[in-house]
Amino acid sequence: METFTEASWYEKKENSIVKCTLCPHNCIIKPGKTGICLVRRNIEGILYAENYAVLSALHFDPVEKKPLYHFYPGQGVLSIGTFGCNLKCSFCQNSDISQNGIRDPERKALTDPQEIINEALDIKGNIGIAYTYNEPVIWFEYVRDVAKVAEKAGLKNVMVSNGFINETPGREMIEFTDAFNIDLKGFTEDFYKKHTSSSLEPVKETIKTIHKAGKHLEITNLVIPTLNDDPVVFEKMVEWIALETGENTVLHLSRYYPHFKVSLPPTEVKKLSGFYKIAKKYLKYVYLGNVADPAMGNNTLCPVCNSEVIVRNGYKTWTSGLDQQGKCKNCGLKIIEHI
Ligand code: SF4
Known part of the structure; x- marks a missing residue:
């Protein structure tokens, strides 16, 4: 203890x-x-x-797997997770580590943040540390301690989060993080209450605060049949994203597969394609995730000249349509800030 x-x-x-x-x-x-x-x-x-430094997973992943598509595309990030979650999503895709508390309390392998930084620095092509797999908000202290050492070592800090955090700790978390993928799970309080046992408003506030702080932000929305796939509500969500965080905000629409307590069939691809078209009315960069056809909705097109600037196939990425400053080679539009 x-x-x-x-x-x-x-x-x-x-x-x-x-x-x-x-x-x-x-x-x-x-x-x-x-x-x-x-x-x-x-x-x-x-x-x-009690989950401080109790790691459930440690992998070197492509940044695209977080998913982050506009943050050092094609590079890798050392990714760590612990146990627990402050949400109770019935459709959780990582329930084995998020919904059971700590299964193996002896697994305190990397208590000293410097140990994980040393490991991160040894990996060729690693941009930094990603706090992911389970919800990093609830291992705030470990994220903060590792992130501060990482920053001093010249590494980037990436957080994959549900954004359900109070304002003051949220602001501190944003200070020591370079890039976020925030899971916006739906766009009604009713959905958040029934299916995640939390609430939407704090997540919206976190998203706005990240944007105002000028940190890199991408948003993921898992589209689940009948639970959060009302096109009218979806359109309100993308309209809100464009209004609050700008039309350059990257949105990942992810295909749901049955998991944990939800056994509904997987999201129909034509539903995702319809949502893709709605989202593209408001946002320049929209991607489809968990879809079998690797070319479908995964490549980055220049929104001005329509050139293919980044090509993705699975987790393989080619940035040959971009120059070294992240601009479209064809028309010069700046597309990627962090390259
Ligand atoms: S307030 Fe949130 S972080 Fe704190 S114990 Fe409750 S669920 Fe966990």
């Missing part, structure tokens, strides 16, 4: 009860219990992040 790291965001209440203030659940936690995320535990009136 004493090896756990004390949580950064909580308030002490009477009778050794604590209130976690990291995410909008603001859990009131009695001694011995955890919050909704299953990994922030009250031990005798002190809140601990």
Whole structure:
């Protein structure tokens, strides 16, 4: 127990009860219990992040796998995850690590952030560290400690998150992160409440704050048949994205497959294609994910001259249509800021 790291965001209440203030659940936690995320535990009136440095996975992945399509395209990022999640999505695609708490508490392999940085620096073609696989908000302390050392070492920090975080810790998280992929799971409070046990408004606020801070932002929307595939609601969502974060915001429309508690059939490709067309009315860069045809909705076209500037096949990427500044070789339009 004493090896756990004390949580950064909580308030002490009477009778050794604590209130976690990291995410909008603001859990009131009695001694011995955890919050909704299953990994922030009250031990005798002190809140601990018991998943600190308890890694569930460590892989060197293409950045495209996060997915990030406009952030150092074609390069790789050392990706780590732990356990737990502050959302309870019935359709979770990573439920084995996100919904069970810590399965193997002895697995504290890389407690010292410098160890992971040393590993990251040893990998050729690595741009940095990605905090991913399960929700990084709920391992805030480990992300922060690793990210600060990473920044000093000249590495980039990438976060793949549901964006469900309170404003003050959210602002700190944005400061030490270079690029985000935020999962915008739907666009009604009803959907968020019923299918994720959380709420939409804080996620929208996080997205706006990331954009205002000038950090790289891409958004993913998993399209699930009957649950969040109303075209009218979808159009409102893409309209909102364009209004709040600009028409250059990258949107990934991801195909759902049955997982965890949802056994609906996979999203029809023609539904995704229809959503792609709606999104393209508002946004310049829209991609389809989890679709068998590798060429479908995966390449980057210059929005001015329509040249193919980035070609993707699976996780192989060719940027031969771009110059070294990330501009279209044909017409000179700046497309990629980070290359
Ligand atoms: S981070 Fe976990 S413990 Fe804290 S408020 Fe959110 S769900 Fe509750």
